[in-house]
Amino acid sequence: MKRQKERPNRPALALHVPEPDARPGDEVDFSHIEIPAAGSVMRPDVAVAPSEIRDLAYTLIRVLDDEGKAVGPWDPRLDPETLRRMLRDMMMVRVYDDRMYRAQRQGKTSFYMKCTGEEAVAVAAAHALDREDMCFPTYRQQGILVARDYPLTEMMCQVYSNAGDKLKGRQLPIMYSDREHGFFTISGNLGTQYPQAVGWGMASAIKGDSRIAAAWIGDGATAEGDFHNAVTFAAVYRAPVILNIVNNQWAISTFSGIAGAELTTFAARGVGYGIPGLRVDGNDPLAVYAATSWAADRARSNLGPTIIELFTYRVEGHSTSDDPSVYRPQNAGAKWPLGDPLERLKAHLLGLGEWDEERHAALLDQLGEEVRAAQKQAEKQGTLGNSPAQDIPSMFDDVFEELPWHLKEQREQAIAEAGAKK
């Protein structure tokens, strides 16, 4: 191999490996993050040419200002009822998460994942969509189910893989699925839902339906080929789909620089395909709502897909298997300058005079009650353990619509084996 020294007129190359600003022991410092003032970003008509709004990929659409006032053209002007409902849903998600996290720690299931600090990206989006629109979420959008009134007990039974689990104990906890609530089955494989959402949206367009699709993906998972597959198809066929990128800045232990965030924003990916890319304060429920509505309008008008980067922060560990203090400063999330979506919406409602601390405390109590009741209900149907709630023959169902001979034989084998174990 010819090396540097033999080519003195050529400089030596070096590999650049991105590294976050702070590691354990360092002081976390978010001061370099540029935060445009709430209300400062223009809101174009949905029929605008994407080439005219490239700037929206490099700013931050924000509605709630530091005092909790809704300002500027993106203010979705929601009625207090809707605002309170959104607050309630986000609070519910947090209460639910805490409870289930604890259940995992208590050994009642194998695994759990919270979405602390990211409640708005699911809840506010769900409120901006029609109930009939199909969501293709990741494991961090449990808020959609809550916003769509999916029973908590159903969710818990799934987490426990118990007798009440409609998925028959087959999926890892939190991999919910509910067709009726427009919640596509979560996959353990990152990114696969993205082209599927586009296919669903294309199908809706082929049939002259009016329902659109919305998908979510993490900042880390945008690197998968399926991200590109999805956006390519969506752009080419102008599929009625909203492509959300939840940039919580971490992918397990890996910061978003390794996903490409050093050089540009994730919303800018949209620019690369000639579709709109909106960069949105993901901790601002009104901004999330407004951007989602805008993208939904575009999709419904046959104007095609929109990428929405939801800029947020993963406040807690990746999952129950993760300890973030090993790779980033402790309590980094608490210092996140864009605040907590729950607190921000609460402040907004307080400012409007449509909420007060008493009602807030009462609601919190009530949600705690609801979750406890649901949990009791769920645990009546069992928790995960070495004696599974599902019977052995059920293991062979649903591989195919009909059981072929080899699975029939294997089912017999499994039954015989279970007999022998006793």
Add this chain to the structure above:
Amino acid sequence: MKRQKERPNRPALALHVPEPDARPGDEVDFSHIEIPAAGSVMRPDVAVAPSEIRDLAYTLIRVLDDEGKAVGPWDPRLDPETLRRMLRDMMMVRVYDDRMYRAQRQGKTSFYMKCTGEEAVAVAAAHALDREDMCFPTYRQQGILVARDYPLTEMMCQVYSNAGDKLKGRQLPIMYSDREHGFFTISGNLGTQYPQAVGWGMASAIKGDSRIAAAWIGDGATAEGDFHNAVTFAAVYRAPVILNIVNNQWAISTFSGIAGAELTTFAARGVGYGIPGLRVDGNDPLAVYAATSWAADRARSNLGPTIIELFTYRVEGHSTSDDPSVYRPQNAGAKWPLGDPLERLKAHLLGLGEWDEERHAALLDQLGEEVRAAQKQAEKQGTLGNSPAQDIPSMFDDVFEELPWHLKEQREQAIAEAGAKK
């Protein structure tokens, strides 16, 4: 399924399927193609922030004007010797292509692919690179080998899978490979070379080497996940690599709209990742040279990757297996407004007074001679047919470095079988 009629407040969706302007029987019309004047695009310093030169992705870098004069800041100011050499190489590619195409038609091999009209994207780029830089081409950059003095006979032996084929008859014709000439083995699988080029460039950076990598991909193949994989890695680690997209506007029968060209340019993909995207007149050898040099300088200065869209036109069929008159107007290529790269460089040299028609005719004769001589030489070593040039045991070599027991046994079997056939 809920349908349109049940949701009267929602408009019906419809699928958009891109369709080219002209199909067989239609008049081809390129008048909508925007062609900025040669010399009109600014040339930034290589250290520029990519965010400042996004415009370069939406224009067309051109050096040769309609009279063949080199104008503007991108003029690479090449000496006449180099210009003549580039002309010679492009002419050689065309003569070679014609000859090999005919050889396939004569039944001397199974397959051939020409690059008519696209000679500049390989030849001019190769001249702008160092010989030590590694090229990761597609099947349409045979010009690199010609520009790097790879023997024609070697190329032909590969096309014939004959006794002189260094690839032992294992690869489809035109899937050349030559390490010494910095020409990475062509893959039959579209797009796979792109991340490989990035890996090679990263390796060069890891070792403090000074060699860079250059890759080529077709407009159609940019849709593959590997395109995204490659650009993601290249952007994250600022890999010293030039990522060329040869936009010849067709992928077999499929026009570039199906690859996403309706909404934006291919150079704009670079914008999506925050790296420079240059859009270049691919039929202008000086523009190709200049853009390649610029990107190479950036890469050598540890400034990272550049995407270069080479806007050109596939003048002939996809391959010997293809008849383009079935899906696009006949002779569309002849009307391509950006002309023929050979003619344009010839006109430039004529204008400089560094070339004349006599020398041109003589050169053409001479190249014909060279190709004929090489072909004779190659055909002495056989052409493709039912009696292969390679012996049967050779079929088992190079699966692994050493032959494992099962391949030894299979080799014996193949030999026995060959005996039985006689």
Add this chain to the structure above:
Amino acid sequence: MPVMNMIQAINSAHDVMMDRDPNIVVMGEDVGYFGGVFRATEGLQKKYGRSRTFDTPITEGGIVGVAIGMAAYGLRPVAEIQFADYIYPGFDQIVSEAGRMRYRTAGEWFLPMVIRSPYGGGIFGGQTHSQSPEALFAHVAGIKTVIPSNPYDAKGLLIAAIEDNDPVIFFEPKRIYNGPFDGFYERPVTPWAKHPAAEVPEGYYTVPLGKAAIARAGNDVTILAYGTMVHVAIATAEAEGIDAEVIDLRTIVPVDIETIEASVKKTGRCVVFHEATRTGGFGAELSALVQERCFYHLESPVQRVTGFDTPYPHSLEWAYFPGPARLGLALKKALED
């Protein structure tokens, strides 16, 4: 009855089904206006419109992922992968998503979709236009894999695949698109017209998935084959004067174990025959199944006659291809032992 080659039969299956069911959409690289590089979808776009037959970007992962989304919506997509050798970028979506969708949702979502792909060698296509990757799919739970050997079956099986409510991989041996290639490559090619299975009804009919056919009845040895190899097996048996029973599996998952068992128990000898590489090929599964179920009936070892464990070479096509010479030797051995 009309006479069709394999391409025409496959084209007709699409046409019949698109006409019957508005939920069927057809897509893939070059399948739209052009009708596919092998012309299997010719005329469909013109007849059914661009939103039901269209070209796709060149990304097999995208094609499969999008087809899954369409099937989840309720359509019945039929996607073409231009060559089986290019199916791997879509492998993740097939294995991780299509194969497990029904299972992971306990039936809430299921995927009526077909992935068609020209496959196999014998056309001097080199290592990237010749592969037979069926074993990779056979190993994945939740996927059916079908490989027809003639026009009648191709149409009937493709219609059955389209009607199936689970994902089906449909591999079309491209060497026999135009005629029943028997492995004697030096002889002139016979077109389908002379073969009884080229008589293909114009309209709707099915050939059920999971059912093998006895392509040639015989008593002395059973040959398990599918696709092109069925014709090679028959021709070899005739050439060698061996009374072989040739079973055309047609579907490899689920495989028709009854037909296999009955035949091997009758003949007592078995040769498994495919073009794919040997190690871990579907022949290993067949050999294991036969041995497990017919052990006490076997008079000689089950043999595998296959492609070699190398990539498909270009110039040595016929040394690689498991033709009559390779099979003939194995048959003789099976009968001698």
Add this chain to the structure above:
Amino acid sequence: MPVMNMIQAINSAHDVMMDRDPNIVVMGEDVGYFGGVFRATEGLQKKYGRSRTFDTPITEGGIVGVAIGMAAYGLRPVAEIQFADYIYPGFDQIVSEAGRMRYRTAGEWFLPMVIRSPYGGGIFGGQTHSQSPEALFAHVAGIKTVIPSNPYDAKGLLIAAIEDNDPVIFFEPKRIYNGPFDGFYERPVTPWAKHPAAEVPEGYYTVPLGKAAIARAGNDVTILAYGTMVHVAIATAEAEGIDAEVIDLRTIVPVDIETIEASVKKTGRCVVFHEATRTGGFGAELSALVQERCFYHLESPVQRVTGFDTPYPHSLEWAYFPGPARLGLALKKALED
């Protein structure tokens, strides 16, 4: 001698080799600063710097494609795929590129690279953290596949894999990272410390690829196993009081046919044992090989004891897992027949 668990042994293999050879680079999701979700690469970034051990974007296709380019340059990349269940987006680069690079260039380019991946079930990981996809790689020409069963072998085999000049898939049974799980899941877990193979030399040594080990000598029946199943096999033989010979294959391609043949010819009976789904699993290949080569020595059919042909279920983990009960029944049958 130091006592190591599998993770420590694998970590040590990296360390020893990175120290010896500056061309070795280590990469994958979370492998850099953090040291990998199973901590197999802990400390390497600190010791060898960021340009030799780094985190990658989450794209397995990119990881493999880039590793191929690095190997083509002349480095020896060792890439981690976080779970074997996530290897499929990289399948095309492995099958179409890594497996055929040496062949298609007649040796001009070759790829000294290792793809490591935690694999197998038994940890309540559900269908996407439990898979055993080795058969998919075994079928692909040009790739070696290695599966260690203990710390000593893990380190020695990984070093051999890194030194090998061809691409090696290195699957690490994650259930036995911390202790030799024998399938008796109700019993307390034993750590590696009590196992002789946890004695692992600090420095350089190799365990050759392609050579099996006799994990337990015996006379009555041969069990062919690898990875976690080696421990289950030994424990089952002991529990059932069966004089089984347990062969730990260690490498499945190329497989150590001599050791297999010798054992089966001695015992006359054979059970093939793996965790992957049955149909088209590597057990089919083993069964076919044994039957082809030991037909006249076999006193009963070769049996396969495997995972079932379903995705790996979450709650029914132990009903799916091929544990002592399943193997025990098969062993008794092998001896009865």
